[in-house]
Amino acid sequence: xxxxxxxxxxxxxxxxxxxxxxxxxxxxxxxLLGPNGSGKSTFLRLISRLITPGSGEVLLNxxxxxxxxxxxxARNLAMLPQMQDHQLDVTVGxxxxxxxxxxxxxxxxxxxxxxxxxxxxxxxxxxxxxKNRMLQSLSGGERQRAWIAMAIAQRPKVLLLDEPTxxxxxxxxxxxxxxxxxxxxxxxxxVIMVLHDINQAASYSDRLIVxxxxxxxxxxxxxxxLCKEMFHSIFxxxxxxxxxxxxxxxxxxxxxxxxxxxx
Amino acid sequence: MIATGEQTQKERHPxxxxxxxxxxxxxxxxxIAAVLSLMIGPVxxxxxxxWNGIFIANDTxxxxxxxxxxxxxxxxxxxxxxxxxxxxxxxxxxxxxxxADPGIIGVSSGAGLAATVIMIIYPAYIMFLPLAAFLGALAxxxxxxxxxxxxxxxxxxxxxxGVAINAVIGACMSxxxxxxxxxxxxxxxxxxxxxxxxxxxxxxxxxYYAIAAFVLAIFSVKHIRILRLGDxxxxxxxxxxxxxxxxxxxxxxxxxxxxxxxxxxxxxVGLVVxxxxxxxxxxxxxxxxxxxxxxGGLLVVxxxxxxxxxxxxxxxxxxxxxxxxxxPFFLYLIQKRRDSFADN
Numbered sequence: 001x002x003x004x005x006x007x008x009x010x011x012x013x014x015x016x017x018x019x020x021x022x023x024x025x026x027x028x029x030x031x032l033l034g035p036n037g038s039g040k041s042t043f044l045r046l047i048s049r050l051i052t053p054g055s056g057e058v059l060l061n062x063x064x065x066x067x068x069x070x071x072x073x074a075r076n077l078a079m080l081p082q083m084q085d086h087q088l089d090v091t092v093g094x095x096x097x098x099x100x101x102x103x104x105x106x107x108x109x110x111x112x113x114x115x116x117x118x119x120x121x122x123x124x125x126x127x128x129x130x131k132n133r134m135l136q137s138l139s140g141g142e143r144q145r146a147w148i149a150m151a152i153a154q155r156p157k158v159l160l161l162d163e164p165t166x167x168x169x170x171x172x173x174x175x176x177x178x179x180x181x182x183x184x185x186x187x188x189x190x191v192i193m194v195l196h197d198i199n200q201a202a203s204y205s206d207r208l209i210v211x212x213x214x215x216x217x218x219x220x221x222x223x224x225x226l227c228k229e230m231f232h233s234i235f236x237x238x239x240x241x242x243x244x245x246x247x248x249x250x251x252x253x254x255x256x257x258x259x260x261x262x263x
Numbered sequence: 264m265i266a267t268g269e270q271t272q273k274e275r276h277p278x279x280x281x282x283x284x285x286x287x288x289x290x291x292x293x294x295i296a297a298v299l300s301l302m303i304g305p306v307x308x309x310x311x312x313x314w315n316g317i318f319i320a321n322d323t324x325x326x327x328x329x330x331x332x333x334x335x336x337x338x339x340x341x342x343x344x345x346x347x348x349x350x351x352x353x354x355x356x357x358x359x360x361x362x363a364d365p366g367i368i369g370v371s372s373g374a375g376l377a378a379t380v381i382m383i384i385y386p387a388y389i390m391f392l393p394l395a396a397f398l399g400a401l402a403x404x405x406x407x408x409x410x411x412x413x414x415x416x417x418x419x420x421x422x423x424x425g426v427a428i429n430a431v432i433g434a435c436m437s438x439x440x441x442x443x444x445x446x447x448x449x450x451x452x453x454x455x456x457x458x459x460x461x462x463x464x465x466x467x468x469x470x471y472y473a474i475a476a477f478v479l480a481i482f483s484v485k486h487i488r489i490l491r492l493g494d495x496x497x498x499x500x501x502x503x504x505x506x507x508x509x510x511x512x513x514x515x516x517x518x519x520x521x522x523x524x525x526x527x528x529x530x531x532v533g534l535v536v537x538x539x540x541x542x543x544x545x546x547x548x549x550x551x552x553x554x555x556x557x558x559g560g561l562l563v564v565x566x567x568x569x570x571x572x573x574x575x576x577x578x579x580x581x582x583x584x585x586x587x588x589x590x591p592f593f594l595y596l597i598q599k600r601r602d603s604f605a606d607n
Contacts, residue, residue: 098488
């Protein structure tokens with residue numbers, strides 16, 4: 001589905017992404033993990049073509065991403081950038097309508113098909129009630145669902161999410177994660193996301209990829225990746241790993257280095 | 264800020280009513296203002312006399328005053344007002360900044376400088392004035408764009424570079440006026456901004472530009488709406504952000520240059536009108552752009568009528584009147600809606 005070949009991106013002397021070779025299979029939910037500055041978001045931005053790699057290739061269905069037309073990319077690949085906080089005065093319905101942009105060439109009205117897909121996207125994200133509400137009048141969780149609705153109105157085969165749950169309270173976080181699962185199971189969307197919450201990533205993903213200092217360190221199913229060694233070498237902490245109902249999760253025990261201060 | 268309430272069954276946009284009211288009202292007011300402007304003056308006419316003056320080609324006084332003097336002036340005033348307001352609205356949309364305006368980022372002064380050069384140094388080529396103004400505006404826009412470019416031109420950088428360029432052009436203008444101080448008299452009224460004495464010649468000079476620019480403005484709506492989502496989101500939707508932005512900047516340059524070429528430096532229309540309209544109809548350019556166009560036309564026609572009648576027998580350049588009223592009004596808006604600036 002999506003292959004990166006020796007993908008390299010150099011931002012400054014202190015940060016570069018080196019030679020990333022990954023093969024993301026169709027229908028996978030992949031979470032990217034890693035400490036701040038490890039290159040997770042940069043990797044998403046590279047495969048969404050927001051930035052251009054220094055060298056290497058991204059192949060989407062065997063086609064070179066940098067040879068594809070922008071509209072063609074947007075028809076196959078949608079991305080939700082990190083939480084948009086600017087005050088955009090559009091209604092939810094209007095926002096979702098923009099998701100059809102890559103499928104329309106002219107200046108005319110929406111086609112019947114466009115309209116149906118917009119209604120579908122609003123339905124899946126359970127925003128029917130809010131269709132004519134202004135975006136800025138919604139809560140953070142609803143707003144995030146509206147942006148996701150716009151992304152899926154593109155009818156992408158691959159959905160990229162950059163920290164979709166950050167700044168949301170726990171119930172809205174789970175709502176977003178359930179929505180992602182539903183999109184994956186019901187509509188077969190391949191999902192690649194950056195998450196901060198490792199437990200959430202482990203319970204909702206088929207595969208975890210851990211980055212540090214711009215390269216891939218661990219890559220596999222949650223059961224394999226969630227191990228003491230990973231926490232030790234990547235996050236420099238000690239962790240206990242537990243299993244419950246077939247899901248793996250961890251709790252940190254002590255900071256590996258340095259002292260702990262109280263207060 | 265927006266009254267949405269719980270009545271979500273209504274399949275209507277929360278601003279739908281306001282939008283219709285604003286468009287209908289400003290359209291009607293524009294027509295009324297135009298008619299009044301034909302009637303009022305040192306010599307006043309009735310509706311009947313205006314009708315005759317426009318449609319019956321004879322040698323009466325109403326024909327000469329209404330058809331030869333006031334009618335083209337009203338039309339040019341409308342075109343200038345529409346152009347300035349639309350240029351301002353487009354720039355504000357592209358830059359996602361309510362302070363963007365052809366006058367502020369230096370595009371208007373670029374046009375002004377080119378026009379001044381023609382008037383002072385090469386008065387023999389006066390017929391090329393509109394072309395020079397447009398080229399001056401375009402050259403300024405290109406310079407601003409090029410200097411702001413770092414693998415993409417960010418709106419903020421464009422505005423900052425624009426302000427700097429504006430200062431440089433202002434200095435050139437002052438230097439020019441000092442060097443040719445004997446000829447400055449001819450330029451002064453134009454610099455103050457006004458449409459006194461414009462006639463069919465000026466109308467014909469700009470009408471084709473105007474039609475082309477207004478048609479392009481209709482197509483620009485789709486581009487501005489996408490750009491307003493933010494550069495990243497627009498790119499992710501497969502939109503060519505830089506291409507659109509360049510097209511929109513050239514379009515507003517064309518509009519501003521056209522206005523400057525007939526009316527000189529009229530400020531604040533491009534800043535104040537879209538700003539007021541945005542606070543009523545919202546930021547959706549499908550409504551904001553036509554509302555700004557009507558409002559801009561209305562403002563210039565009304566202001567010009569006041570400027571030429573209230574201070575009779577002196578004609579005040581409309582640009583002075585607009586700056587005089589527009590400056591304080593804009594300060595008032597900033598005070599009142601401080602939060603709306605913080606958002607951007």
